[in-house]
Amino acid sequence: MFNVRVYGIMINEQKQVLVSDEYIRGGYYTKFPGGGLEFGEGTIECVIREWQEELNQQVEVVEHIYTTDFFQISAFDNKTQIISIYYLVNPLSPFTAKLLDRPFNFIIPEGVTEVEGARWINWEEFSAEAVTLPIDKVVADLVKARY
Known part of the structure; x- marks a missing residue:
């Protein structure tokens, strides 16, 4: 079983990288914004949809950065192989998403x-150590080297 994930990397004018801090099923993860490919959807359509849903942000895809080239089991079900695709994205609308001022600075309601x-x-603080998931760590190193 495969799970295809698609993520966007955004670097702003101040040379900062956008990440998403997420509480998922009892765990805390810092990852790149994006999510799961839906049936009938292309990968570019997916990243555009995910950014709209998660951040209310219109984006354009600038270039492909990376596609997983090693075996990675899912951190959530231990039986699904993860294939992740990463794109560099630019905003097409003003950035208006509510931002956290520090990691995981949100309230988790009961249930x-x-x-x-x-x-x-x-940029100076961004590295593989800044993100949680194994594939994201590979991509963080690539982003630091390339941009």
């Missing part, structure tokens, strides 16, 4: 299993 919030990480 809620997923909460998320976005924040910018300064």
